[in-house]
Structures are given as structure tokens and as C-alpha cells.
Amino acid sequence: MKPRLTFIINRKIRQRKNILRQIEQFFFDYPKIIVQTEYRYHAMLLAEQLAESSDFIISVGGDGTLNELVNGLMFLPESQRDRLILGALPAGTGNDLTRALKIGFDLNKLKYLIDNRLYKNISIGHIDYVTTYGKKAERYFVNVADVGLGAETVKLINFSPKLISGNMKFIVSAMQVFMTFKYPYVKVIADTVQWQGRITIVAVANSQFFAGGLGIAPGISVFEPMFKLVLVEDIPMSEFVKNIPNLRKAKVLDHPKVHYFVAKSLIIEPLEERPVYLEADGEFLGVTPARFRIIPNKLKFLTDYQGA
Numbered sequence: 001m002k003p004r005l006t007f008i009i010n011r012k013i014r015q016r017k018n019i020l021r022q023i024e025q026f027f028f029d030y031p032k033i034i035v036q037t038e039y040r041y042h043a044m045l046l047a048e049q050l051a052e053s054s055d056f057i058i059s060v061g062g063d064g065t066l067n068e069l070v071n072g073l074m075f076l077p078e079s080q081r082d083r084l085i086l087g088a089l090p091a092g093t094g095n096d097l098t099r100a101l102k103i104g105f106d107l108n109k110l111k112y113l114i115d116n117r118l119y120k121n122i123s124i125g126h127i128d129y130v131t132t133y134g135k136k137a138e139r140y141f142v143n144v145a146d147v148g149l150g151a152e153t154v155k156l157i158n159f160s161p162k163l164i165s166g167n168m169k170f171i172v173s174a175m176q177v178f179m180t181f182k183y184p185y186v187k188v189i190a191d192t193v194q195w196q197g198r199i200t201i202v203a204v205a206n207s208q209f210f211a212g213g214l215g216i217a218p219g220i221s222v223f224e225p226m227f228k229l230v231l232v233e234d235i236p237m238s239e240f241v242k243n244i245p246n247l248r249k250a251k252v253l254d255h256p257k258v259h260y261f262v263a264k265s266l267i268i269e270p271l272e273e274r275p276v277y278l279e280a281d282g283e284f285l286g287v288t289p290a291r292f293r294i295i296p297n298k299l300k301f302l303t304d305y306q307g308a
Contacts, residue, residue, distance in 0.1 A: 008061075009036045009037065081299070120300075121300060127292050137285070149177060174211075175241070188229075200235050218252050
């Protein structure tokens, strides 16, 4: 008996109709549900609603769609979540997690993984934070969360979606943010390190890439039971631009103001009154203080990736 498939498709992806047709044709003899999102966070709700009738739930979109599915699944009872396998067919502009796991838009490969139930357990991150309205909230993430420049750039992109499009939108938008950027003064309290000062960005990484292909955290993967904490002190825009090629290659940056640590939990606190913004997986969340913790081996993810 063939497994039950659910494809949750971000309605904003390019060539959406063509992708829908390909999925229908390729999996014509599988019991399946194909549904498109209609509004922000709809994928989260769909994951909860359709989990009972699914063996595999496949995200068709980018990192934001995948993030919503992860959050939807985490609201399920553990017994129900444990029998599900989450997968991804990358069709967004970011696709950073699938980039790290070398997953492309390949229906043949997807079918092979499904038929052979090839999956690995992945770790996910959890954040307790504060919304911009002052309410306490929580969120799970699978890729990278950060405060500082990245979060302010995501805020600009999320609330000005027509400003620029394509894979370069983060870098171009970050340069725009840099023009008026005021380096936040924060305190970082992790289980492995404590630090305070002015920062460009503090990234809490569960995987290597963010922002459409910038390798902010070389060497970390979703299969490990810890974060890589990347702390970048106050650097000028020229230094940021200079290091973009190295970030694209996921190289460790040899710079006196760039620091790498590992941690299983940490808190980021603001040390001044103005807000310090927070984002995760390309979605603007709110402000600090924020508490992060790793949850090891929490979800089954469709992959045969042989890396660490």
C-alpha cells in the first residue's frame, strides 16, 4: 500500500501552476492531498489539520513555508508527530535548509526517498521572545535565528515585499538597512560563554546558511544537538560587503570582530531602551529579550544526506 502524501504549497512561489501539474502527474497513483496556502501562517494550520490523514507532509516553497510546517507539527501530540515524516521540495527564493542538505527540486529523488522511507532525525530550535506589542510568544525554527542586522533586514523585506525580489534581495536590503543602522548594545548569556557589547549580528544557527545562501555558521548541521553561535561585533558596511564572497562559500571568517561558539541554550538581552529585533528562518518575530534552546532529534526529515 502506497503512503499517504500531503503537499502544502506556498501560493506565492514562481511557476506554481506548472509545479502543481508536475506533482499531480508524478504522484498520480499515490493517495494524496495537494493544498495551497491562502495567507500568512496558513501552512502552520494546514499541517495540524492534515497530519492525521498523512504519512508524509511535503513543504513546497522556501524556508518560511518549512518553518510554518515545523511549528504546526510541534503543536501535535508527540505520538502523532512521531509517525510523520516531513519533507521539502525547494521552490522558494531562500531554500537555505535544503541547500545545506543538498536537496534540489527533483521529483524522482523525492519519490525515491518516500518509497524507501529514507529520513533522519533533525534538531530544531525553540525561542521564547516578546512581540512588538509587548506580549510573550514562542516559536520553533529549523535553520537560523538572529538579532541585529539580519532581523532588521528581514523586517524591511517582510513589510516591504515589493521593494526588491530575487536571491539578492537580502544583501541589497541589508545595505539599505546599514545606511541608518545603529549597532544594538546587548548581553549574551549562553551555557558556554557570556559576552556583552555592540553587535552587527548575533546568529543562533541550527544549520549553515541563511539569507538566501550566506554561510553564516560553517560546520553546523541540523543533525547535531547544539547551536553554533556566531557573534559579529560592530563592523562597518565595507567589511560586511568584503566578506560576502566568503559567506557564500560558508568559510570561517578570520576577523577580530567575528566570534564562533557552540551552545545548547542562551539568552540575548538588550542593554538599552530601543528595541533589538529578532527573526527566525526569514520571518520577522519581534524583540528581545529572547531565550533560545536546542531540541535534539525532534523531527523526522526526508533525506539521505550523508554529511555530518
